[in-house]
Amino acid sequence: MMKQMKFVTPLALSMALAGCMSLAPDYERPAAPVAAAFPDAPQAATPPAGPKIDQAPVTVPWQQYFADVRLRQLIDLALVNNRDLRIAIANIEQARAQYRITRADRLPTVGLGISGNRQTVGEDQPIESVYQSGLQVTAFELDLFGRVKSLSDAALSQYLATEEARKATHISLISSVANAWLQLLADEELLRITQETLKTRQESDRLTTLRFENGVASRLELQQSRSLVETALATLAQQQRLRAQDVNLLTALVGQPLPAEVSNGATLAGTELPDLPGGLPSDLLANRPDIRQAEQALIAANANIGAARANFFPRISLTATAGSASNQLSGLFDSGTWGWTFAPQAVLPIFDYGRNSATLGSARAQRDIAVAQYERAIQTAFREVADALAGQATFSEQLRAQQAVTEAEADRFNLSDLRYRSGAASYLDLLDAQRSLFQSQQLTVQANLLRLQNQVALYRVLGGGWTDAAEPAAQAAGTPVASR
Secondary structure: OHHHHHHHHHHHHHHHHOOOOOOOOOOOOOOOOOOOEOOOOOOOOOOOOOOEOOOOHHHOOHHHHOOOHHHHHHHHHHHHHOHHHHHHHHHHHHHHHHHHHHHHOOOOOEEEEEEEEEEOOOOOOOOEEEEEEEEEEEEEEEOOOOHHHHHHHHHHHHHHHHHHHHHHHHHHHHHHHHHHHHHHHHHHHHHHHHHHHHHHHHHHHHHHHHHHHOOOOOHHHHHHHHHHHHHHHHHHHHHHHHHHHHHHHHHHHHOOOOOOOOOOOOOOOOOOOOEOOOOOEHHHHHHOHHHHHHHHHHHHHHHHHHHHHHOOOOEEEEEEEEEEEEOOHHHOOOOOEEEEEEEEEEEOOOOOOOHHHHHHHHHHHHHHHHHHHHHHHHHHHHHHHHHHHHHHHHHHHHHHHHHHHHHHHHHHHHHHHHHHHOOOOOHHHHHHHHHHHHHHHHHHHHHHHHHHHHHHHHHHHOOOOOOOOOOHHHHHHOOOOOOO
């Protein structure tokens, strides 16, 4: 027992000395290069009449924000089957494994070894045999200057960054499915409008043909009528193609064939998304996973500077063995001689052609790049939120005004049709009213689509869609994140 203690004591002392200091710079979160609050959005002439949410979007589950059952079903399927999300999850597992590998370097690797050696020094000399067995610790680095610890910290931050990347992918996937579904509803509504317009124009063309055959209408009126019919047919083919492409996009996002009748009677006009509160402070951007991912990359770059600095100091490694040795294999475990070896080694870099200096310079440059990327992520997020807030304040007014235009154009078309049938107006007046009404109906659908998609964008850019307030990655790693 005393012999074992003599071996364990120097190894335990070496482990206690490991990681006594760190040469990594103290991490300080850079100041956000944006204003303290988002700019005031334009005031709408008419306040939106839709539902409102008063709490921060990051606390609103997506199931509550997207209330339509059909849309929620598609999002659920996408979160299970989407390949981009699967890749993000696999990246987390890879980063976690890499972190565990790096963290394991901070502790000695102990193995059980058995070896044998037989030799002779001459032709007539007896064969000498030596057999050994025991525990071995090979080239364990005594981390006095924190090189291994800095590499482990960098690996942890890279692991946490992949977790934030998964959250960002999760949020982006939800918004992509919602936008694709809204686009499908819009194209189905445009398809319905086109079909109704085509039916009206075909009926008008039939009457114009009868009038031409009876000598009442001119050939010019006939050709104008047929031109409108063909234009509607071309638009119909376009809308059918767009709807098919919408279904293909949704299928790719969901990752499996869509349920039958994916829209199932839903209409864009009957879809509403809640308005989100304005006047928000810009520090809400800290909830965005992409910004937290950029910060974790910055923390990793900061830790790599510590590892690069440690390269200038001696690197001490330990090799130790403890076990039994015998001249006979059969007596190795019974009557072998017990012993141990403890062999530290220190290497101090003297002349390396500037390799360590270049490594440190590269680490510092990478830290500067990470700072710029972090600040750029904040600036991009700030602009996205400001744009979405401006849209929330104005798209509802734009839709209201466009709906009023459509109502006026529909009344104008009815009056023009009555006047033409009674001979009080020309056919050109009727054609112009038909074209204006069709265009106005299309613009109304587009304005409503833009309004709803802007609400999806605002929910996404404010960090909505992810409500897990815990830090699962940090908990799994068993290490607190000081930068949070």
